[in-house]
Amino acid sequence: MQDHSEPNKLFIGLAGLGTVGSGLVTLLKDNADIIRKRTGRSIILKKVLVHNLNKPRKVELPPDVVLTDNLHDLTDDPTLDAIVEVIGGQDTASQIISKALDAGKDVVTANKALLAENGLPLFAKANEKGCLLRYEASVAGAIPIVQTLKESLAGNRIFSLIGILNGTSNYILSRMTTEKLDFASALKEAQELGFAEADPSLDIDGFDTAHKLCLLIRLAFGVHYNFPDIPVQGIRNLQAIDIQLANELGYHIKLIGQVREVSDTTKTSKLEAGVFPALVPLHFLLARVDGSFNALHITANAAGSLFFHGRGAGDLPTASAVLADLLAVARHESPNNTGYFEPNLPMALTLSPGQAASCYYMRIMVEDYPGVLRDIAGCMACEQINMSHVVQRADANTSNSSYVPLVILTHETTAQAMSAAIERINELKLPKEPIVIFKVLA
Numbered sequence: 001m002q003d004h005s006e007p008n009k010l011f012i013g014l015a016g017l018g019t020v021g022s023g024l025v026t027l028l029k030d031n032a033d034i035i036r037k038r039t040g041r042s043i044i045l046k047k048v049l050v051h052n053l054n055k056p057r058k059v060e061l062p063p064d065v066v067l068t069d070n071l072h073d074l075t076d077d078p079t080l081d082a083i084v085e086v087i088g089g090q091d092t093a094s095q096i097i098s099k100a101l102d103a104g105k106d107v108v109t110a111n112k113a114l115l116a117e118n119g120l121p122l123f124a125k126a127n128e129k130g131c132l133l134r135y136e137a138s139v140a141g142a143i144p145i146v147q148t149l150k151e152s153l154a155g156n157r158i159f160s161l162i163g164i165l166n167g168t169s170n171y172i173l174s175r176m177t178t179e180k181l182d183f184a185s186a187l188k189e190a191q192e193l194g195f196a197e198a199d200p201s202l203d204i205d206g207f208d209t210a211h212k213l214c215l216l217i218r219l220a221f222g223v224h225y226n227f228p229d230i231p232v233q234g235i236r237n238l239q240a241i242d243i244q245l246a247n248e249l250g251y252h253i254k255l256i257g258q259v260r261e262v263s264d265t266t267k268t269s270k271l272e273a274g275v276f277p278a279l280v281p282l283h284f285l286l287a288r289v290d291g292s293f294n295a296l297h298i299t300a301n302a303a304g305s306l307f308f309h310g311r312g313a314g315d316l317p318t319a320s321a322v323l324a325d326l327l328a329v330a331r332h333e334s335p336n337n338t339g340y341f342e343p344n345l346p347m348a349l350t351l352s353p354g355q356a357a358s359c360y361y362m363r364i365m366v367e368d369y370p371g372v373l374r375d376i377a378g379c380m381a382c383e384q385i386n387m388s389h390v391v392q393r394a395d396a397n398t399s400n401s402s403y404v405p406l407v408i409l410t411h412e413t414t415a416q417a418m419s420a421a422i423e424r425i426n427e428l429k430l431p432k433e434p435i436v437i438f439k440v441l442a
């Protein structure tokens with residue numbers, strides 16, 4: 001909300017010159033004519049904040065740009081209209097955004113971790129200051145889902161949202177599926193090709209997907225879902241045998257982020273959310289999302305079913321989303337940062353994870369003796385779980401050839417009933433390895 005002394009120019013400071021920051025520098029140069037045609041203004045990069053001033057850079061900065069390692073050079077500069085935060089992490093990023101908003105500057109960020117875990121005070125500050133706090137790049141990279149939920153679908157009641165939101169995990173799962181690699185080899189390949197970080201935990205353990213899901217829940221349902229309350233299961237322990245057996249049954253395993261509105265036993269409407277690897281039927285579009293791509297399927301009361309697919313990461317795809325937000329700043333768009341009129345979003349009413357209903361895939365490694373299936377079916381029946389498919393694969397490629405995988409697909413049941421059935425099966429000492437279960441999308 002600066003007093004623009006040069007109305008035809010938007011002066012910006014860029015915090016971070018890594019993958020996304022470098023992509024933005026390239027786009028500001030390559031698409032300068034488009035920016036002017038769209039907004040009637042030029043976006044002028046004045047200062048760039050980095051950690052290491054001596055590091056060689058992938059992009060050449062325009063001659064007048066000041067490179068600094070002092071964040072105050074950006075936040076305290078009255079000539080800067082807006083700050084782009086793409087350093088990642090939480091503490092310094094939060095400090096930069098907070099100080100920039102205090103100074104009345106508009107902010108664009110790609111930082112899903114910060115906005116999911118500690119975003120509410122920043123949204124409150126932006127609201128108080130009348131500043132834009134835009135974050136299109138924080139969810140699904142180039143896919144324009146933040147603005148879509150805030151504006152294009154604003155008149156809809158959203159029923160559900162399900163997505164593949166982490167390109168690293170999807171790349172690993174795709175390679176495990178098509179090349180029959182085990183998890184460790186697929187991860188190593190992803191790291192060598194630059195699709196996975198040296199420390200891939202946030203991606204493969206599901207927390208990056210959960211950060212994005214937390215932001216999507218706010219945008220779609222206008223409520224705050226406390227980040228630590230989102231049940232999260234990653235793909236670190238996924239075994240090649242489950243990918244193979246799922247494939248034979250007509251499914252691909254994908255890391256899914258899902259939220260949907262459901263009724264609990266008292267008919268109260270609640271949100272059921274979670275991040276988990278799931279079997280996705282091959283005829284679903286989501287099953288065909290391969291490599292490092294992201295995708296989202298939304299169901300809404302008026303728009304119906306919508307599917308979005310695109311690059312969820314990378315320098316130019318992510319910078320595309322950052323630049324779109326900067327164009328909104330250049331046009332002096334009204335903030336509408338959360339997408340809702342009331343500044344304080346209520347807490348989400350959430351379904352307890354045990355009550356969540358799903359179909360399941362269950363693999364039990366058993367000794368191949370007559371009656372083993374009868375015993376297991378008895379345990380399932382005791383918990384009122386109906387089986388839709390049972391396969392015993394004596395020829396499956398397992399680490400221990402004296403046991404065979406018994407695979408059961410169930411009709412819809414609750415997580416609570418599945419846990420109880422597993423407890424009964426374990427009590428009979430039938431499984432020779434820990435039982436593996438996954439949700440099955442239907």
Ligand SMILES: NC(=O)c1ccc[n+]([C@@H]2O[C@H](COP(=O)([O-])OP(=O)(O)OC[C@H]3O[C@@H](n4cnc5c(N)ncnc54)[C@H](OP(=O)(O)O)[C@@H]3O)[C@@H](O)[C@H]2O)c1
Nearest residue numbers: 016017018019020050051052086087088092110111313314
């Ligand atoms: N990469 C993607 O495809 C992608 C996609 C969507 C969203 N995002 C989000 O975008 C943000 C940036 O990601 P990235 O991949 O571009 O990160 P990156 O390649 O690691 O770059 C981070 C940049 O920030 C600078 N930096 C880090 N800590 C700093 C500090 N304390 N003070 C000053 N500068 C600091 C680094 O400086 P030096 O270069 O001097 O080390 C570097 O230039 C993250 O929030 C990420 O989650 C990334």
